């Protein structure tokens with residue numbers, strides 16, 4: 001089969017022939033139709049020196065496809081089902097935090113940028129009917145991350161005000177769509193005026209350019225504090241989020257696009273009684289809740305561009321430019 005194989009940052013990312021997997025006990029063989037790119041795929045190609053497989057690892061955490069074959073102890077009625085895959089592998093028993101065995105599908109386990117994947121049945125779910133193949137591929141990793149951040153961590157309630165940073169991010173945009181569907185007031189930041197306009201058209205109330213030196217005072221004046229802040233940028237601007245959080249506010253971070261280090265004013269943290277949560281991905285139960293949420297409210301993700309799997313290099317370059325608004329999807333097969 002053809003697959004996007006990664007061997008380490010010093011090797012070119014290549015679409016090559018790779019051994020087609022066989023479904024083992026409790027596994028299904030899924031013929032992938034579409035897959036989506038996440039920042040972690042890009043970072044692997046920039047930062048990861050090697051992989052634990054001699055032949056390389058198939059990248060890709062997000063995928064949608066059709067069940068082609070089943071392994072032992074799997075109901076053959078699955079064959080032909082249109083499915084999406086949960087990329088949180090072996091989360092563990094504690095819903096609050098993943099255990100030591102936790103992995104994200106697609107590095108070190110072989111992922112979705114391939115014609116076929118063999119995967120345990122517990123990670124396979126029927127594709128929401130209202131989504132196209134491209135939209136379904138755009139769902140799992142960032143949709144799940146955003147869902148857990150908003151509802152399990154921040155415990156978002158009706159009538160609260162939410163701020164989401166860097167709306168060009170895949171998970172940030174999912175957070176906007178989920179929060180708008182939940183009918184709360186959402187404000188967003190971006191480095192791009194064009195993305196801010198697009199966010200408005202999706203229901204964002206107030207929008208701010210994080211390149212504008214005055215954006216924090218404008219946001220403070222117009223919103224008088226945010227109950228929930230969803231951040232995937234980190235870095236120097238994290239301090240501003242402490243400033244913008246309302247007393248009793250919750251700040252949830254799941255990324256470090258702008259930097260891994262941040263400094264904060266501790267006085268504001270304790271005096272405003274803020275809570276800062278870290279989060280990563282989500283559990284199987286949260287994925288089921290996400291599926292139910294988007295099906296009942298007919299939420300559809302925004303797709304930025306669709307590339308053929310053979311053009312994966314161009315797709316990665318597009319993500320590197322931060323030019324996207326919505327998910328970047330690869331078509332693997334029709």
Ligand SMILES: NC(=O)c1ccc[n+]([C@@H]2O[C@H](COP(=O)([O-])OP(=O)(O)OC[C@H]3O[C@@H](n4cnc5c(N)ncnc54)[C@H](OP(=O)(O)O)[C@@H]3O)[C@@H](O)[C@H]2O)c1
Pocket residue numbers: 037038039040141142145165166167168169170171172189190191192195210232233235237254255256257258279280281319322323324
């Ligand atoms: N922990 C997890 O489970 C998890 C899951 C998903 C993502 N993540 C993390 O979340 C981050 C985004 O990932 P993604 O795949 O969603 O990313 P992505 O689609 O590649 O988006 C990156 C976005 O970051 C925004 N950005 C860049 N510099 C910024 C700054 N100084 N302040 C605010 N925003 C800034 C840009 O938004 P604008 O273009 O609007 O400026 C850009 O579009 C990454 O750090 C990723 O590792 C973590």
